[in-house]
Amino acid sequence: MINQNYLAMLRHRSVIRDLSELAAALGKEIGDENVFDFSLGNPSVPPPESFREVCEELLHELSPLALHGYSPSLGIPEVKEQIAASLNRRFGTCYTGEHIFPTSGAAGAIAHALRAVSQPGDEILVPAPFFPEYVPYITGAGAKLRVIPPRFEDFQINFDALEEMITENTAAVLINTPNNPSGAVYSEEALRRLSELLVRKEKECGHPLFLISDEPYREIVFDGKTLPYTAGFYDNTLTCYSFSKSLSAPGERIGYVAVNPACEMAELLVPMMGQISRGIGHNCPSSLMMRVMGRCCGETAELSVYETNMKLLYETLTRLGFEVPRPGGTFYMLPRAPEKDAAAFCRKALDYDLVFVPADGFGAPGYFRIAYCVETEKVMRALPVIERFVRERYPEMAES
Incomplete structure (x- = not known):
């Protein structure tokens, strides 16, 4: 008989990988440049x-x-x-x-x-x-x-x-x-x-x-x-x-x-x-x-882009009313979703070609992860899309 533990794991696939694959499929339809994929923590800068x-x-x-x-x-x-x-x-x-x-x-x-x-x-x-x-x-x-x-x-x-x-x-x-x-x-x-x-x-x-x-x-x-x-x-x-x-x-x-x-x-x-x-x-x-x-060992790629991206996103999200503990490192941040069900929030974001990851599986229900290891140019293009998404779907945030 096949291993039942791994069979059960098929019903609990990585939500990160699932969303990354969804973003890739969406990119084939509308062009990768039009998909704002913040799902996978894949470094965006070349090696030194x-x-x-x-x-x-x-x-x-x-x-x-x-x-x-x-x-x-x-x-x-x-x-x-x-x-x-x-x-x-x-x-x-x-x-x-x-x-x-x-x-x-x-x-x-x-x-x-x-x-x-x-x-x-x-x-x-x-x-x-x-x-x-x-x-x-x-x-x-x-x-x-x-x-x-x-x-x-x-x-x-x-x-x-x-x-x-x-x-x-x-x-x-x-x-x-x-x-x-x-x-x-x-x-x-x-x-x-x-x-x-x-x-x-x-x-x-x-x-x-x-x-x-x-x-x-x-x-x-x-x-x-x-x-x-x-x-x-x-x-x-x-x-x-x-x-x-x-x-x-x-x-x-x-x-x-x-x-x-x-x-x-x-x-x-x-x-x-x-x-x-x-x-x-x-x-x-x-x-x-x-x-x-x-x-x-001891050398690094050019990592400063991640701090640049963090500051751009943090300023926009806090201005829009999100609760976001300011990151001290990595290329992730974990804002609180504007509704209790972060997965529902992330599904709505997909309508705007924004790919975020609900953080239930990270032990933080009600929050969502943004992996901002993408080109700064794409982050800048994503900011007005995020603002439009929030103002259209969560007008109460925009008014507060």
Whole structure:
């Protein structure tokens, strides 16, 4: 008999992907330039020139076997050392290559981290709003997702709820900063408070509590600020990273888990992940892309366009009366819909060729996500369309 769990998942497809496919179909009818697709978080800027140069250099320098052959099960040692050195330079950490496990993007990193620090039946706590794919990541590891209710005013961590929800069944807390879908950035104060809470709760629970920090948007932070490095605040931290956003190379599917050297059983977690790979059919990412990212880590694409787009949309939406916590990073924002049913709001927006994503699946019912990783020119053309949509369908907002 076929697997019933995956059969059931067909009835709960990714709303993001469904809307992206709908936008693509609409684009074939009326032209892509006439569809204002804010559904999918697909970077809209090219990789830096150095990315192409490194690819060409490697293709000329190394043998086909080194470029395209199997890599060691725990990753290419040279690349692991390059990543560790980059983290140490940037964040004052003390990683070695032995603490780095290359993966197929942040999704692969989270899948390995979850399995490494939890047993089937354990609970993983996740602050809302959260990336909906955390659900299959967690359930696929045999763990149970428990959602920490959101703080809607700013989408920061709801510490009161978190403290109540940590029990002896808790294995880990999974956070995402900067956050998809809200753009919220957790401050140093918030990370210190989180660390202090977890240290205290570890003593009460009698076992380690791990912090899995999902950081693919680490470099996309606004207002001239930098992102506090989560592992610098809490020893039992596993950092999950992807080069997809920083280097605008999501299709290359390359990332890593960085195990804090001070972490409980740090020397065993990366070898364990190699064994986890055997069970989930991961078996190392691309050898070529590992080597490219090793040389390019610390570099970024031209990311300033996302802050430009954020400011344009934020000014228009707030002027129209939307409640929008101002993003501190990423290329997402999470406005409150002008009616209780955000899905109904998004369906009405489709009449104006505006594609937004209702945030029910993100743990934020009544809100909708805008992924503004599109050309600024298209954002500017979308603004009067958004205004016309609101004035025609929600005149009470325009009058207030």
